[in-house]
Amino acid sequence: MLAYVGQVIARGLPGAVWVRAEIAAVTDRRHLYLDLVQSGEEGEVARCRATVWARERFALDAKFRRATGGGLTAGLKVLLFGEATFHEQYGFALNVLDIAPEFTLGDAALRLAEGRETLVREGVYSLNRQLALPTDFWRFAVLSPREAAGLGDFRREIDPLERAGVVRPVYLEATFQGPGAAASLRRGVQAALELHGAEPLDALVVIRGGGAVTDLAWLNDLPFARALATFPAPVVTGLGHARDDTLPDEVACARTDTPSKAAALIVRAVVAAAAQAQEDARTIRAHAAGVLVDAEAGAHWTLDRARRAAAQQVEAAAASVDALMKQALGLTPARTLGRGYALVRAEGGQPITRAAQVQAGQLLTLEFSDGVAGVRADG
Known part of the structure; x- marks a missing residue:
């Protein structure tokens, strides 16, 4: 019976076909083994295995990476060209012969555009961008992947300021790519929101190191972007890319290309605030010195005036005494x-x-x- 099923499939699909699917899981054992799913409004509606044999794997992987910057990972939507096969022992599978990276890029771009349109329609797209970026930073939250290289770059700039007691960052962790990224990112923003409620934050900084277009696409989660757009403190992003847009970049108050540049923005603000404080202190000291000089001059002027007034009173009193003496002498x-x-x-x-x-x-x-x-x- 199983052999007959294989014959039916071979006769019904005698050649390769293009198949749209979402990668649910990837197993790398020289050959790539993919779990493909198709989802509908009620959830998953179809599932099958796909294999990228070693003879095709390296060429297809290089092609996909050149276009997207990253490899095949779980959660990506793909367009695969493959042959349907059925084996009595291993069951049904799709042997992948080619891939269309532009489909994956198009899906990411579509998600970005749909998210942008939704936020604009809701009236929240520009809310955070309308906030004023702090002229100084003291307490701020930093949302990043655990032990990421980008976080290390960021902390190399910020840690000296923290040790000096100039800034007080609070570090939060989240998953930035993969099927669990959306929920993790939302929890991270919620944690930052709770911190802000307990003691106002100067900013929320969202950072991660460089990544492929397909890696960054995980950030285009609509609820996550909405949470950033409506965050009550300015949002600063440093997501490790310069050319490609993400929803967090678009809704943030300030966008930088890398975690290091996000840190540099903070350092520049702190240094500028310190320089302004020093200038203000010099101005205050100079003004105080001028006030003292004016006060001393005023004191001398007041003393001279008092002396002149006293002398005039003494002269007037002497004249009055003389008149009285004359009057008294005239009455002997x-x-x-x-x-x-x-x-x-x-x-x-x-x-x-x-x-x-x-x-x-x-x-x-x-x-x-x-x-x-x-x-x-x-x-």
């Missing part, structure tokens, strides 16, 4: 008598200043400027 008894006045005294010599003090028949003495005369008061 001798001068008063000389002006025609007389001094009235009782018999005992006491001065009489009021008529009520005089009694009838009392002997009074009148003192004039040129002598004394006695009179008796008329009752």
Whole structure:
């Protein structure tokens, strides 16, 4: 029966055909063994094995890498040219004879375009780009693959600043490619969001080393891009490529080509802020010195003015004293008598200043400027 099934397949598909599929798994044992799947709205609807024999493998692998920058990996959508075979012991398989890399590139570009259109339609595509990039960095989150070379490049620039207490990065890990990348990246952004809620972040930095177009395509996950676009702090990307776009690059506040350049952006901002702080300090010290000089000059001016005012008051007081002295001297008894006045005294010599003090028949003495005369008061 199995031999008959093989004959039916051979007669029904006498030559190679083009097959679209998604690679579910890859096993490398000199030959490449692929698990292919086709998915529909309700999930997986078909599955089969495919083999790239060693005689075709190296030529097809080189062709695919030249176009995409990477090899065949799980999760890629591919267009394969192959022969349908059936073996009594190993079952059905597709012997791959050729591959169309442009189909895989087209699928990645299609995902990018669809994601971009969705974010624009939702009104969130430009939200993070509208945020102001920090003029200084203190506390920021860094999302990267575990122990990635790009992370090492980034930390070579940032670690000295952290040791000096100038910056305080928080490092988060995520898977950046493969079937589990989307969920891992979303969890990473959620962790950064929780950090921001506990204490505001200056930025979220998303980095990974250089990669193929097919590797970068994993970043075009729509929920992940939406989370970056709506992140409440500026997003900085350094995803290891210069020519190819990804949704994270497009929605980020600032895009750099590599993790090292992302670190350089932070270092430049910190150095510029430190230089500005030094300049501000010099300005403050110069202003303070000027204020002290002005204050000293003002003090001398105030003291001189006070001295002049005091001297004027002393002169005025002296003039007033002189006037009073002159007035007092002008009122001496001798001068008063000389002006025609007389001094009235009782018999005992006491001065009489009021008529009520005089009694009838009392002997009074009148003192004039040129002598004394006695009179008796008329009752």
